[in-house]
Amino acid sequence: MPKSWFLRFGLITGLLFLYIPIILLIVLSFNDNRSVSVWSEFSFRWYGELMRDDQLLSAAWLSVRVAFISASFAVVLGTLAGMMLARFGAFKGRALFSGMVSAPLVMPEVIMGLSLLLLFVSMEQVLGWPEGRGMLTIILAHITFTMSFVTVVVQSRLVSMDASLEEAAMDLGARPAKVFFVITLPLIAPAIVSGWLLAFTLSLDDLVITSFVSGPGSTTLPQIVFSSVRLGLSPKVNALATIVVTIVAIGIICAGIYNARQEKARQRDEQMAQQGG
Template identity: 60%
Template sequence: MSRTVLRLVVIAGFVFLYAPIVSLVIYSFNESRLVTVWSGFSTKWYGELLRDPQILGAAWISLKVAFLAACLATVLGTLAATALVRHGRFRGQTLLGGLVTAPLVMPEVIIGLSLLLLFVALDNALGWPGGRGLSTIVIAHATFGTAFAVVVIQARMVALDRSVEEAAQDLGARPLRVFFDVTLPGLAPALVAAWLLAFTLSLDDVVIASFVASPGSTTLPMVIFSKVRLGVSPEVNALATLVIATVSILALIAAWLSARRRGAVSV
């Protein structure tokens, strides 16, 4: 295959992937409420978006849920990875490894339904969690976020040089001190990656949250999904554009910091 054909294939692939996103951004500045009919440039839908209490409230709930779920998933993922990697063979190790990674291959509908039944059973038996709400969404998102966190942290932990930890123990450091002062700093890149992955997955989830949420704890993806079912509105385009802009800016900052760090290391 010639180089020209390869370039055309790559260009066609990028157009296929990014043309809908570019169209969405353009029509977020459309003055008309009809998203497929251009009637002039306007930013009024961004103002309407910022005055929409439903979207603002759902966005705040999604950010709180994603932050709490990511923190919980990272902690649980670190503990599970430590047990699987640093404690050798123990009874139930295979079962633990299968349980923490099962959400990776399990359909989200099954996860959401099983968690709903669990919360109902716990509510009937213990009076907790007292109905569905913010706490049930956090637990549900942390459940499948932990599976991804374990994979990331476990891979990093396997690659760590254990001689540094052994040297710290030889110098008199207790195992808990070694874990916090030596192991965790070595896992820092994986911990950040695991947290960001769990945060993103929680912020993006619709299916599981639909099972465990209540009318007073509707997340932003659920609101967007309900609005899109009635037809795409310019406000949804504006919201998507803001999300795209935020993610793009963060990605550029991360790339700049990475390039700067590589330059400092090379010098």
């Protein structure tokens, strides 16, 4: 019993530590006063100010576009990499490939940002592409480090999945491509959705790597927020953060419901298969 109470206390303390600042941010976004320490009255003033701030809105829209494109490409590449590591066994160069895929997980962001900047500068000098630093270089940089997280998530799901289902489909004459799209892909869909959400969040939140590979006219939301902190954070940022938190929360809830339904369907199919066998 004491151990159970200790675990509950630790869980509640951790959740409060994580979510109380977010709750305070949401509450202060409705404060009519500019000061975060003085509450005057409930108001939507800063949401109106936010709608008239073109710089902040354009930075937020750029961040969303970069995150969406980066996460989509990272899911494709990460899924392929996870398939290779989970299904292709011990192939030549596996250790090197696995190390290269996992390197962005442990490499400091400063090192990654600097190395990517040098890569883009060298490519521009040799190939003439990409021209300067902007949205394209940010997307390429974000794909580079987010695909590693997708690979880990997808590989873990493939390793825990029963490979006999794929083998049975191939024994019945299905081609590898059809097995992947009909059998494997639906089973790993929850992991792919989770990987996409993780990649989207990491891209939307990134500051260090983006600071290295961005250029004039390609300022993202984290860069705007970080630069404004030195001059005093505007309550408009609280309003924007509240909107982002709401959208992310809705996405997480939808993904959770989807994953729960997929898991129930998988368990139901397994039970039917066992009963039929």
